[in-house]
Amino acid sequence: MSNNYEPTKSYFDPNIPQILPHENMYKIQIGSTLFKISGASLSSDGPSYFTDFFTKLENESNGSAADSQDGSSKNSTICQKTLFIDRSAEIFKYIYQHLQGYYIDIKDEVQYTMLIADSMYYNLPRLRKILRESEYYYTKIGDVSFKLPKSIFDREGDTYNYFYLTSDTLYVDIERVIISRKLIRPPPHSYSFVPRSPHLFKQLFELLCGASFTLDDNQRDSLIKECRYYRLLNLEQRLIKCKVIDDSVTHRNEIWLKLNDITKSGLSISNNTGDSESAHDGNDLDHIAKKMRLSDHHVLNFETVMYSRPYIETVSRILTVQIDDGTPFIDVFKGKIMIGGKSKQKFEALFKPLLQKHLSVDLNTYSVFDDDLPYLSLSMTNLYNGQFLLDGHLTKFEDIMSMPIEKLRLKKSVWQIILYGEVSLVPIKLDVYSTMSNLRKNEEYL
DSSP: OHHHHHHHHTTOOSSOOOSSOTTOEEEEEETTEEEEEEHHHHHTTOSOHHHHHHHHHHHHHHHHSTTTOOHHHHHHHHHHOEEEEOSOHHHHHHHHHHHTTOOOOOOSHHHHHHHHHHHHHTTOHHHHHHHHTOSEEEEEETTEEEEEEGGGGOSTTTSSOHHHHHHHHHHHHHHIIIIITTOSSOOOOOOOEEOSOHHHHHHHHHHHTTOOOOOOHHHHHHHHHHHHHHTOHHHHHHHSOOEEEOOTTTOOOEEEEEGGGOOGGGEEEEEEEEOTTTTSOHHHHHHHHHHHTOSOSSOEEEEEEEEOOTTTOOOOEEEEEEEOSSOOEEETTTTEEEEEHHHHHHHHHHHHHHHHHHHOOOGGGGEEEETTEEEEEEEEOOOSOOEEEETTEEEOHHHHHTOSSSEEEEEEEEEEEEESSSEEEEEEEEEEESSHHHHHTTOOOO
16 A cells, blocks of 8 residues: 555655645636635645735735735636636546645546646646656557556566656656747647557557467468567567477577577677597597597587577577578588578677677678579588488488488578587478478468
8 A cells, every 4th residue: 555655655745835824715717717715725835826916916915016905806806707718628627636746646648637737837846756657557558548558568578668668758848848839738649559459459468467378370470560669678588489498408598589589788609518428438539520520639628609588588598590581501522511591680680799899700602692692502511410301201411411402491490509610500300391292281271
Protein backbone atom coordinates (compact mmCIF):
# COMPACT_ATOMS: atom_id res chain seq x y z
CA MET A 1 0.00 0.00 0.00
CA SER A 2 2.87 2.36 0.78
CA ASN A 3 4.10 2.09 -2.82
CA ASN A 4 0.77 3.43 -4.09
CA TYR A 5 1.03 6.62 -2.07
CA GLU A 6 4.77 7.21 -2.22
CA PRO A 7 4.76 9.23 -5.49
CA THR A 8 2.23 11.76 -4.15
CA LYS A 9 4.03 12.28 -0.82
CA SER A 10 6.84 14.18 -2.51
CA TYR A 11 4.36 16.66 -3.98
CA PHE A 12 2.15 17.24 -0.95
CA ASP A 13 3.10 19.94 1.52
CA PRO A 14 0.61 20.47 4.36
CA ASN A 15 2.11 23.91 4.96
CA ILE A 16 0.19 25.90 2.35
CA PRO A 17 1.93 29.18 1.46
CA GLN A 18 0.11 32.43 2.22
CA ILE A 19 -0.33 33.63 -1.39
CA LEU A 20 -4.02 34.46 -0.96
CA PRO A 21 -5.97 34.75 2.31
CA HIS A 22 -6.80 31.12 3.12
CA GLU A 23 -10.27 31.88 4.49
CA ASN A 24 -11.49 33.81 1.43
CA MET A 25 -13.68 32.19 -1.25
CA TYR A 26 -13.10 33.02 -4.90
CA LYS A 27 -15.24 32.53 -7.99
CA ILE A 28 -13.85 31.02 -11.20
CA GLN A 29 -16.10 30.31 -14.17
CA ILE A 30 -14.71 27.76 -16.62
CA GLY A 31 -16.89 27.70 -19.74
CA SER A 32 -20.48 27.58 -18.47
CA THR A 33 -19.65 26.14 -15.02
CA LEU A 34 -19.02 28.27 -11.93
CA PHE A 35 -16.53 27.02 -9.33
CA LYS A 36 -16.12 28.45 -5.84
CA ILE A 37 -12.75 27.75 -4.29
CA SER A 38 -10.92 28.88 -1.17
CA GLY A 39 -7.76 30.92 -1.04
CA ALA A 40 -6.10 27.99 0.72
CA SER A 41 -6.87 25.67 -2.20
CA LEU A 42 -5.65 28.19 -4.79
CA SER A 43 -2.51 28.87 -2.75
CA SER A 44 -1.74 25.14 -2.46
CA ASP A 45 -0.43 25.11 -6.04
CA GLY A 46 0.99 28.50 -6.80
CA PRO A 47 1.92 31.03 -7.78
CA SER A 48 -0.44 30.36 -10.68
CA TYR A 49 -2.70 32.06 -13.21
CA PHE A 50 -5.41 32.18 -10.51
CA THR A 51 -3.32 33.53 -7.65
CA ASP A 52 -1.78 36.14 -9.94
CA PHE A 53 -5.23 37.32 -11.05
CA PHE A 54 -6.71 37.64 -7.56
CA THR A 55 -3.51 39.09 -6.06
CA LYS A 56 -3.55 41.77 -8.73
CA LEU A 57 -7.20 42.53 -7.89
CA GLU A 58 -6.30 42.77 -4.22
CA ASN A 59 -3.45 45.21 -4.92
CA GLU A 60 -5.66 47.37 -7.13
CA SER A 61 -8.39 47.36 -4.48
CA ASN A 62 -5.92 48.35 -1.78
CA GLY A 63 -4.81 51.30 -3.86
CA SER A 64 -8.23 52.60 -4.90
CA ALA A 65 -10.20 52.06 -1.71
CA ALA A 66 -7.61 52.64 0.97
CA ASP A 67 -9.37 55.73 2.36
CA SER A 68 -13.00 54.63 2.05
CA GLN A 69 -13.18 50.94 3.07
CA ASP A 70 -11.84 48.76 5.82
CA GLY A 71 -9.97 45.51 5.15
CA SER A 72 -12.98 43.19 5.35
CA SER A 73 -14.89 45.26 2.78
CA LYS A 74 -11.94 45.12 0.39
CA ASN A 75 -11.74 41.35 0.68
CA SER A 76 -15.49 41.08 0.19
CA THR A 77 -15.28 43.13 -3.00
CA ILE A 78 -12.48 40.97 -4.36
CA CYS A 79 -14.37 37.78 -3.56
CA GLN A 80 -17.36 39.01 -5.55
CA LYS A 81 -15.25 39.27 -8.70
CA THR A 82 -15.54 36.29 -11.05
CA LEU A 83 -12.63 35.09 -13.15
CA PHE A 84 -13.95 33.80 -16.47
CA ILE A 85 -11.87 31.40 -18.59
CA ASP A 86 -13.04 29.83 -21.83
CA ARG A 87 -11.69 26.32 -21.28
CA SER A 88 -13.07 22.83 -20.60
CA ALA A 89 -15.07 22.60 -17.37
CA GLU A 90 -14.80 18.79 -17.47
CA ILE A 91 -11.01 18.97 -17.34
CA PHE A 92 -11.10 21.69 -14.69
CA LYS A 93 -13.09 19.38 -12.41
CA TYR A 94 -9.92 17.28 -12.07
CA ILE A 95 -7.84 20.40 -11.42
CA TYR A 96 -10.44 21.50 -8.84
CA GLN A 97 -10.03 18.15 -7.04
CA HIS A 98 -6.25 18.51 -7.19
CA LEU A 99 -6.38 21.99 -5.62
CA GLN A 100 -8.60 20.60 -2.86
CA GLY A 101 -5.93 18.02 -2.06
CA TYR A 102 -7.37 14.92 -3.72
CA TYR A 103 -5.52 12.35 -5.83
CA ILE A 104 -6.50 12.65 -9.51
CA ASP A 105 -7.53 9.37 -11.12
CA ILE A 106 -6.92 10.00 -14.83
CA LYS A 107 -8.99 7.78 -17.09
CA ASP A 108 -7.18 7.79 -20.44
CA GLU A 109 -4.73 9.43 -22.82
CA VAL A 110 -7.21 12.15 -23.85
CA GLN A 111 -7.72 13.39 -20.29
CA TYR A 112 -4.00 13.15 -19.60
CA THR A 113 -3.03 15.26 -22.63
CA MET A 114 -5.70 17.88 -21.89
CA LEU A 115 -4.63 18.04 -18.24
CA ILE A 116 -1.01 18.61 -19.28
CA ALA A 117 -2.08 21.48 -21.56
CA ASP A 118 -4.29 23.11 -18.92
CA SER A 119 -1.80 22.64 -16.08
CA MET A 120 0.65 24.68 -18.16
CA TYR A 121 -1.98 27.18 -19.29
CA TYR A 122 -2.98 27.83 -15.67
CA ASN A 123 0.69 27.63 -14.63
CA LEU A 124 0.17 25.13 -11.80
CA PRO A 125 3.72 24.02 -10.86
CA ARG A 126 2.80 21.16 -8.53
CA LEU A 127 0.26 19.65 -10.93
CA ARG A 128 2.72 19.93 -13.79
CA LYS A 129 5.25 17.95 -11.77
CA ILE A 130 2.69 15.32 -10.82
CA LEU A 131 1.70 14.83 -14.46
CA ARG A 132 5.25 14.82 -15.73
CA GLU A 133 6.32 12.23 -13.14
CA SER A 134 3.13 10.21 -13.34
CA GLU A 135 3.12 6.54 -12.34
CA TYR A 136 1.50 5.67 -15.66
CA TYR A 137 1.87 5.94 -19.41
CA TYR A 138 -1.40 6.79 -21.17
CA THR A 139 -1.77 5.73 -24.78
CA LYS A 140 -4.15 4.41 -27.38
CA ILE A 141 -3.10 1.39 -29.43
CA GLY A 142 -5.38 0.73 -32.36
CA ASP A 143 -8.84 1.37 -30.94
CA VAL A 144 -8.04 0.45 -27.32
CA SER A 145 -6.90 2.79 -24.53
CA PHE A 146 -4.15 1.56 -22.20
CA LYS A 147 -3.11 2.87 -18.79
CA LEU A 148 0.33 1.34 -18.25
CA PRO A 149 2.05 1.32 -14.83
CA LYS A 150 5.64 2.42 -15.31
CA SER A 151 6.70 -0.17 -12.73
CA ILE A 152 6.19 -3.01 -15.23
CA PHE A 153 9.04 -1.57 -17.32
CA ASP A 154 11.58 -1.65 -14.48
CA ARG A 155 13.71 -4.44 -15.95
CA GLU A 156 16.94 -3.32 -17.61
CA GLY A 157 16.32 -3.09 -21.34
CA ASP A 158 12.62 -2.30 -21.01
CA THR A 159 12.87 1.09 -19.28
CA TYR A 160 13.80 3.41 -22.16
CA ASN A 161 10.98 2.16 -24.33
CA TYR A 162 8.65 3.70 -26.92
CA PHE A 163 6.31 5.13 -24.25
CA TYR A 164 9.15 6.67 -22.23
CA LEU A 165 10.47 8.46 -25.30
CA THR A 166 7.13 9.61 -26.73
CA SER A 167 5.60 10.73 -23.41
CA ASP A 168 8.64 12.82 -22.56
CA THR A 169 8.62 14.37 -26.03
CA LEU A 170 4.89 15.13 -25.77
CA TYR A 171 5.34 16.96 -22.47
CA VAL A 172 8.38 18.94 -23.66
CA ASP A 173 6.65 19.96 -26.90
CA ILE A 174 3.55 21.22 -25.10
CA GLU A 175 5.66 23.06 -22.53
CA ARG A 176 7.77 24.70 -25.20
CA VAL A 177 4.76 25.89 -27.21
CA ILE A 178 2.57 27.09 -24.34
CA ILE A 179 5.05 28.59 -21.91
CA SER A 180 7.89 29.87 -24.07
CA ARG A 181 5.60 31.51 -26.63
CA LYS A 182 3.16 32.84 -24.01
CA LEU A 183 0.14 32.01 -26.13
CA ILE A 184 -3.32 33.31 -25.22
CA ARG A 185 -4.74 29.85 -25.85
CA PRO A 186 -2.80 26.55 -26.08
CA PRO A 187 -2.88 25.00 -29.54
CA PRO A 188 -4.49 21.55 -29.84
CA HIS A 189 -2.18 18.60 -29.15
CA SER A 190 -2.94 15.06 -30.20
CA TYR A 191 -2.76 12.33 -27.60
CA SER A 192 -0.43 9.35 -27.75
CA PHE A 193 -1.63 7.00 -30.49
CA VAL A 194 0.08 3.88 -31.85
CA PRO A 195 -1.20 2.33 -35.12
CA ARG A 196 -0.46 -1.24 -34.02
CA SER A 197 -2.42 -4.31 -32.95
CA PRO A 198 -4.06 -3.86 -29.50
CA HIS A 199 -4.49 -7.64 -29.28
CA LEU A 200 -0.75 -8.27 -29.57
CA PHE A 201 0.09 -5.47 -27.16
CA LYS A 202 -2.34 -6.89 -24.60
CA GLN A 203 -0.29 -10.09 -24.70
CA LEU A 204 2.92 -8.10 -24.20
CA PHE A 205 1.29 -6.30 -21.28
CA GLU A 206 0.35 -9.62 -19.66
CA LEU A 207 3.88 -10.94 -20.14
CA LEU A 208 5.35 -7.79 -18.59
CA CYS A 209 3.03 -8.29 -15.61
CA GLY A 210 4.42 -11.78 -15.05
CA ALA A 211 2.03 -13.99 -17.04
CA SER A 212 3.28 -16.90 -19.13
CA PHE A 213 1.62 -18.88 -21.89
CA THR A 214 2.49 -21.34 -24.62
CA LEU A 215 3.28 -19.79 -28.01
CA ASP A 216 3.67 -21.34 -31.44
CA ASP A 217 6.41 -20.02 -33.74
CA ASN A 218 4.12 -17.60 -35.59
CA GLN A 219 2.79 -16.08 -32.35
CA ARG A 220 6.29 -15.82 -30.94
CA ASP A 221 7.60 -14.08 -34.08
CA SER A 222 4.70 -11.61 -34.03
CA LEU A 223 5.31 -10.71 -30.39
CA ILE A 224 9.05 -10.32 -30.96
CA LYS A 225 8.34 -7.86 -33.79
CA GLU A 226 6.09 -5.88 -31.43
CA CYS A 227 8.81 -5.89 -28.77
CA ARG A 228 11.26 -4.42 -31.27
CA TYR A 229 8.77 -1.72 -32.25
CA TYR A 230 8.13 -0.71 -28.62
CA ARG A 231 11.83 -1.15 -27.69
CA LEU A 232 11.08 -3.75 -25.02
CA LEU A 233 14.54 -5.24 -25.34
CA ASN A 234 14.48 -7.35 -22.19
CA LEU A 235 11.11 -8.90 -23.00
CA GLU A 236 12.29 -9.54 -26.56
CA GLN A 237 15.22 -11.58 -25.26
CA ARG A 238 12.92 -13.56 -22.98
CA LEU A 239 10.66 -14.35 -25.93
CA ILE A 240 13.41 -15.40 -28.33
CA LYS A 241 13.54 -19.13 -28.81
CA CYS A 242 16.88 -20.57 -27.72
CA LYS A 243 18.42 -23.75 -26.38
CA VAL A 244 20.96 -23.73 -23.56
CA ILE A 245 23.22 -26.76 -23.10
CA ASP A 246 25.34 -26.86 -19.96
CA ASP A 247 27.61 -29.93 -20.10
CA SER A 248 29.31 -30.41 -16.74
CA VAL A 249 31.53 -33.21 -18.14
CA THR A 250 33.14 -31.53 -21.17
CA HIS A 251 32.40 -27.96 -19.98
CA ARG A 252 31.15 -27.20 -23.48
CA ASN A 253 28.35 -24.86 -22.48
CA GLU A 254 26.44 -23.83 -25.58
CA ILE A 255 23.57 -21.58 -26.57
CA TRP A 256 21.62 -22.29 -29.76
CA LEU A 257 20.02 -19.35 -31.54
CA LYS A 258 18.67 -18.54 -34.97
CA LEU A 259 20.90 -16.17 -36.91
CA ASN A 260 18.25 -13.44 -37.06
CA ASP A 261 17.80 -13.52 -33.26
CA ILE A 262 21.43 -12.73 -32.43
CA THR A 263 22.40 -9.19 -31.38
CA LYS A 264 25.85 -7.60 -31.55
CA SER A 265 25.88 -6.64 -27.89
CA GLY A 266 25.87 -10.30 -26.78
CA LEU A 267 28.85 -11.38 -28.88
CA SER A 268 32.38 -11.97 -27.66
CA ILE A 269 35.40 -14.07 -28.52
CA SER A 270 36.92 -16.61 -26.17
CA ASN A 271 40.41 -18.04 -26.51
CA ASN A 272 40.17 -21.80 -26.00
CA THR A 273 43.48 -23.37 -25.04
CA GLY A 274 43.49 -27.09 -24.38
CA ASP A 275 46.26 -29.51 -23.43
CA SER A 276 46.46 -33.15 -22.40
CA GLU A 277 45.80 -32.24 -18.78
CA SER A 278 42.79 -29.97 -19.18
CA ALA A 279 39.83 -29.59 -21.48
CA HIS A 280 40.45 -32.52 -23.85
CA ASP A 281 42.11 -35.86 -23.49
CA GLY A 282 45.10 -36.82 -25.67
CA ASN A 283 43.12 -38.77 -28.25
CA ASP A 284 40.60 -35.96 -28.65
CA LEU A 285 43.41 -33.43 -29.06
CA ASP A 286 45.10 -35.56 -31.64
CA HIS A 287 41.81 -35.99 -33.54
CA ILE A 288 41.01 -32.25 -33.52
CA ALA A 289 44.56 -31.20 -34.34
CA LYS A 290 44.60 -33.57 -37.28
CA LYS A 291 41.32 -32.19 -38.62
CA MET A 292 42.59 -28.64 -38.18
CA ARG A 293 45.97 -29.56 -39.71
CA LEU A 294 47.85 -28.20 -36.73
CA SER A 295 51.47 -29.26 -36.29
CA ASP A 296 51.33 -29.17 -32.49
CA HIS A 297 49.18 -32.02 -31.19
CA HIS A 298 49.69 -31.10 -27.53
CA VAL A 299 48.37 -27.57 -27.52
CA LEU A 300 45.28 -26.26 -29.26
CA ASN A 301 44.94 -22.51 -29.47
CA PHE A 302 41.92 -21.19 -31.33
CA GLU A 303 39.20 -18.62 -30.79
CA THR A 304 35.51 -19.37 -30.42
CA VAL A 305 32.64 -16.95 -30.89
CA MET A 306 30.69 -16.77 -27.65
CA TYR A 307 27.31 -15.31 -26.75
CA SER A 308 25.56 -13.96 -23.67
CA ARG A 309 21.89 -13.01 -23.90
CA PRO A 310 21.67 -9.23 -23.38
CA TYR A 311 19.75 -8.10 -20.26
CA ILE A 312 19.07 -11.74 -19.29
CA GLU A 313 22.38 -13.15 -18.10
CA THR A 314 26.09 -12.45 -17.88
CA VAL A 315 27.30 -15.99 -18.61
CA SER A 316 28.89 -16.41 -22.05
CA ARG A 317 28.39 -19.70 -23.86
CA ILE A 318 29.64 -21.11 -27.15
CA LEU A 319 27.42 -19.63 -29.84
CA THR A 320 25.67 -22.24 -31.94
CA VAL A 321 23.96 -20.60 -34.93
CA GLN A 322 20.95 -21.95 -36.82
CA ILE A 323 20.50 -20.83 -40.44
CA ASP A 324 17.17 -21.83 -41.90
CA ASP A 325 16.33 -19.54 -44.82
CA GLY A 326 17.35 -22.11 -47.43
CA THR A 327 19.97 -19.93 -49.18
CA PRO A 328 23.25 -21.60 -48.03
CA PHE A 329 24.76 -24.53 -49.90
CA ILE A 330 27.86 -26.68 -49.58
CA ASP A 331 30.41 -26.47 -52.39
CA VAL A 332 31.60 -30.08 -52.22
CA PHE A 333 34.52 -29.66 -54.64
CA LYS A 334 35.96 -26.69 -52.71
CA GLY A 335 34.95 -27.96 -49.28
CA LYS A 336 33.24 -24.66 -48.45
CA ILE A 337 29.97 -23.52 -46.95
CA MET A 338 28.44 -20.77 -49.10
CA ILE A 339 26.18 -18.28 -47.31
CA GLY A 340 24.11 -15.93 -49.46
CA GLY A 341 20.99 -13.77 -49.47
CA LYS A 342 19.68 -12.28 -46.22
CA SER A 343 21.75 -14.73 -44.20
CA LYS A 344 24.94 -13.29 -45.71
CA GLN A 345 23.82 -9.74 -44.88
CA LYS A 346 22.96 -10.66 -41.29
CA PHE A 347 26.15 -12.70 -40.80
CA GLU A 348 28.31 -9.81 -42.00
CA ALA A 349 26.40 -7.21 -39.95
CA LEU A 350 26.88 -9.28 -36.79
CA PHE A 351 30.37 -10.67 -37.06
CA LYS A 352 32.30 -8.29 -39.30
CA PRO A 353 32.82 -5.59 -36.59
CA LEU A 354 33.63 -8.23 -33.95
CA LEU A 355 36.22 -10.05 -36.06
CA GLN A 356 37.77 -6.82 -37.30
CA LYS A 357 38.08 -5.35 -33.80
CA HIS A 358 39.42 -8.35 -31.91
CA LEU A 359 41.29 -10.36 -34.53
CA SER A 360 41.85 -7.99 -37.47
CA VAL A 361 39.95 -10.46 -39.64
CA ASP A 362 38.17 -8.87 -42.61
CA LEU A 363 35.09 -10.78 -43.76
CA ASN A 364 35.25 -8.95 -47.09
CA THR A 365 38.11 -11.28 -48.07
CA TYR A 366 35.66 -14.20 -47.85
CA SER A 367 33.19 -12.72 -50.34
CA VAL A 368 32.85 -14.48 -53.69
CA PHE A 369 30.32 -14.61 -56.53
CA ASP A 370 28.46 -17.70 -57.67
CA ASP A 371 26.04 -17.45 -60.61
CA ASP A 372 26.52 -13.66 -60.34
CA LEU A 373 25.24 -13.67 -56.74
CA PRO A 374 27.38 -12.68 -53.71
CA TYR A 375 28.22 -15.32 -51.11
CA LEU A 376 30.43 -15.73 -48.08
CA SER A 377 32.74 -18.68 -48.74
CA LEU A 378 33.85 -20.19 -45.40
CA SER A 379 35.85 -23.28 -44.52
CA MET A 380 34.22 -26.16 -42.63
CA THR A 381 35.94 -28.00 -39.78
CA ASN A 382 34.28 -31.16 -38.50
CA LEU A 383 35.49 -31.26 -34.90
CA TYR A 384 32.63 -33.08 -33.24
CA ASN A 385 30.14 -35.82 -33.99
CA GLY A 386 27.13 -33.93 -35.22
CA GLN A 387 23.86 -35.11 -36.70
CA PHE A 388 23.82 -35.04 -40.48
CA LEU A 389 20.93 -35.83 -42.81
CA LEU A 390 21.45 -36.37 -46.53
CA ASP A 391 18.20 -36.51 -48.49
CA GLY A 392 16.39 -37.35 -45.26
CA HIS A 393 18.75 -40.17 -44.19
CA LEU A 394 21.32 -40.15 -41.37
CA THR A 395 24.88 -40.15 -42.65
CA LYS A 396 28.43 -39.12 -41.80
CA PHE A 397 29.97 -35.77 -42.64
CA GLU A 398 32.69 -37.53 -44.62
CA ASP A 399 30.02 -39.20 -46.77
CA ILE A 400 28.42 -35.84 -47.48
CA MET A 401 31.74 -34.37 -48.58
CA SER A 402 32.48 -37.35 -50.85
CA MET A 403 29.26 -36.95 -52.88
CA PRO A 404 29.92 -36.79 -56.66
CA ILE A 405 28.01 -33.54 -56.95
CA GLU A 406 29.20 -29.94 -56.86
CA LYS A 407 26.46 -28.35 -54.72
CA LEU A 408 24.42 -29.66 -51.83
CA ARG A 409 21.50 -27.51 -50.69
CA LEU A 410 20.97 -26.85 -46.98
CA LYS A 411 17.37 -26.69 -45.83
CA LYS A 412 18.43 -26.06 -42.23
CA SER A 413 21.84 -26.06 -40.61
CA VAL A 414 23.45 -25.43 -37.21
CA TRP A 415 27.05 -24.22 -36.86
CA GLN A 416 29.69 -22.99 -34.43
CA ILE A 417 32.25 -20.36 -35.41
CA ILE A 418 35.94 -20.83 -34.67
CA LEU A 419 39.07 -18.98 -35.76
CA TYR A 420 42.55 -20.42 -36.15
CA GLY A 421 44.11 -18.19 -38.77
CA GLU A 422 40.85 -18.07 -40.73
CA VAL A 423 37.13 -18.06 -40.09
CA SER A 424 35.76 -21.57 -40.05
CA LEU A 425 32.34 -23.07 -39.35
CA VAL A 426 31.93 -26.29 -37.38
CA PRO A 427 28.88 -28.30 -38.52
CA ILE A 428 26.71 -29.42 -35.61
CA LYS A 429 23.51 -30.40 -37.38
CA LEU A 430 22.79 -30.41 -41.11
CA ASP A 431 19.75 -31.14 -43.26
CA VAL A 432 21.26 -31.52 -46.74
CA TYR A 433 19.61 -32.25 -50.10
CA SER A 434 21.38 -33.32 -53.24
CA THR A 435 18.57 -32.27 -55.63
CA MET A 436 15.48 -30.09 -55.56
CA SER A 437 13.32 -33.14 -56.24
CA ASN A 438 14.61 -34.79 -53.05
CA LEU A 439 13.82 -31.60 -51.14
CA ARG A 440 10.32 -31.32 -52.56
CA LYS A 441 9.29 -34.89 -51.90
CA ASN A 442 9.25 -34.12 -48.19
CA GLU A 443 7.22 -30.92 -48.57
CA GLU A 444 3.55 -31.04 -47.61
CA TYR A 445 0.73 -29.70 -49.76
CA LEU A 446 -0.73 -26.35 -48.73
